[in-house]
Amino acid sequence: MNRLLKFGKRAIFASGLTIVLVKIYTFSASYFRLHNPVSLISPHYQDKWKSLPNFSRRLVGNMIVGLGISLLLIALHDTPFHRGMEDAALDWMMKMYSGTPPQKDAVPFAFLDIDDATHRLWGEPYITPRDKILELLRFALSGNPATVVIDIDLSRRAGNGDTALEDFIRQYPSNQEAGSSPPQDNPPIILSRIFRPAADATNGINYEIRPSFLDQAVATAPLVYWASPLFDIDEDFAIRGWRPWEITCGRNAVQITPSVQLLAYLQLRMHQIPSDAVNDMHRQLSISALSYCETHESVNSELQADKLVQTPDHQPLIIGDLKLHHRKTNLSRRFIYEVPWKLEPGETRPILEYQEKMVPALSTRSAGVITQQAGMVDSAWLAGHIVIIGGSYQEGRDIFPTPIGQMPGALVLINAIHSLLQYGELKPPPLWIMLLVQALLIIFISAIFSRFDSFWGMLASGGLVILLLLPVSFWIFRYGIWVDFALPLLAVQFHHMAMEFREDSAKQESE
């Protein structure tokens, strides 16, 4: 009953809003017809206005309607209504770009996948065996990759292999075999930190760091880092938003955990040592983090899932030449998915030219073969790759819906890193560019309307506008902002049709 009431209220509100908007439009149109606003200006200019060709006068009307709607959309920016439209537009755009070659120089990825076959081969363990993880890690490092990310829960002990993994991490990189890559080329190892819901959460969902048996080893290892694999889930349960860092309040200190994609970006694009980046983040976020922790003393060691601690005065976080605003705007919190989990038959991954070699943008290989055929598996192809060790097996419960289909968490990380490397933080073009492009489009469609003024002509011109808008949007409006252009144009078309109708009616009346 409550639901019915809620639905009824919403339906009444939507109908009311539509009626009000239509009324405002018709009232304004009638007002302008009766009290010609041109009469407010001097007769000299009135004559000039009247002497203008019909097309010019129409164009001015279209401009007022189109740019007015544009400004209205800008004013409504980041409202749920606008976010919904922007999300739908961006999702569709990502589907169209799914699996296509990257726009600029990209770094290849390798996914060492604990798939269902591997999981069974390992005896379907409840906790991923640490000896197997160490085997995969050694294999990945032997290929001289750019970075290795282990996207596996490493918080709990699993028995066999715990100590060996702990020792390896503690001694890395000094434990690298002689003859492998020189020390300065040792790639960083990024481990996914596990956050758990706090037992004593007082308001909303709060998370805290779950301690790991590797904590002490990581603290002493210069090239091993914890990173956050937390992402934002939308109302439709799809992952669209990324979180650049997490802040948790320990008993003695504030802890800042950068995201996996941010660490990978800093290491690859800016050749910055991740520990320096973390220090930079600490310096800029510490004041806000401390005040955040002081106000959350009652819920010690927690971070609020829906909030993100910002820099003081919401200044962008600057690390090297990377500026992260990460305001609560929809676009800046989103990332672009371009790497699908499954390909259609007859398709392959895009081929990149990387370090003077042609390599696939993503190579997925079953981890089981690597552990089963130790010593007989080639690792040279991993050179320069970002290697992710993760799982896609069903029982791992690490598969999530995304705008381009379901994919394992490791693939979401790959997409987030790829997006940050390709596009940085997403932001819409400056306002003046948007208004300029909008004005040009309005001029263009006004010209089309004046050329084709019959009903069928108008219908065809509408189709033409859509046809033109699509490639233009693929070309420049990749960030899903094309609805901001499409809606005003649609409004202009309706306005034009209304004007035509009114003029026809007036002509018939006079006859």
Added chain:
Amino acid sequence: MNQEKTVTVKSVTALLIMVFLCLSLFAVTTDARADPTRPAGWIDSFIGTPDHYVLQRGSNRLPVKFYMPVHDGDLIIVNHVGHSLVLALSENDSVLITVKNSPYRAKALYEAPTLAGNLMDWAGDWLTGLAGKSPQRNTAMLVTRSIGSRLHTPLLNDGAGKIAAGKTGLCLAWVGGRPKYRITVTQPYNHPAPLLDVATSATSGCWRIPKSSPGEYGLIISDDSGYRVKTNVHMVSEQEIPRLPQELSESSLSSEAKTTLYAAWLASLRDTDWALQAYQLVVPLANIHPPAASLVSALEEGSRPQGMEVSR
């Protein structure tokens, strides 16, 4: 004058069409040419040791390894009967290379998705939706993790097993899961007809199969809860199976005892897991020779005889 104009327009149009056709032809031929640096796939798996295969890239002969990238124009040679190599051409397609189709010239067959292709697919899907084709659905398993008797195959050491090709019977065993079980053996080369497809309530059994040639066969055992064990059965030629030791064949033991000892010795070998082949040998004796029955039970539970030596 008008005629001149028409001729000019026609000429320019013809010229433009020619230029377009030439450009298209150039694009097509450029794509068709082999690019020796372009990846054409990777070596997904192979039977036996790397010295049974050769990967020739230009004038270089490279040792074969798992997951080794294969380039456009590379030559793969299988130089031993009964051995085969699986070349993955993409994530969805692979080719089995044996002596029959060796040497095999690798070729980059597939292209990455394009914007235009994705757009057409989307429009096609939309039109299919209009035609009333029901959308694909995924299945969700709504269960909190629990400890149960999982379906697995200790006989195969939860991996692939090797047996002799050309036999008309196949014996298998598994543990756990929930009856009824379904056993499917698929043929190599993605052959649509399965070699075996039966249902049973027991956790072991022997079935008749057509005479099979050497190669890698897929084995799927699924239970009533929907769990599946998917592995491979390598059918190998008789010559590849370690022979009955001479000391044993010349001994005065009964044929049942000889076969059981041979099976136990086979299962004890460390370099390759011959337990499945050993199982094929002793199952027919289980009801008439008690030591064979013990060996059957041990193999079904995943145990392997240890420290067996043959001496006079």
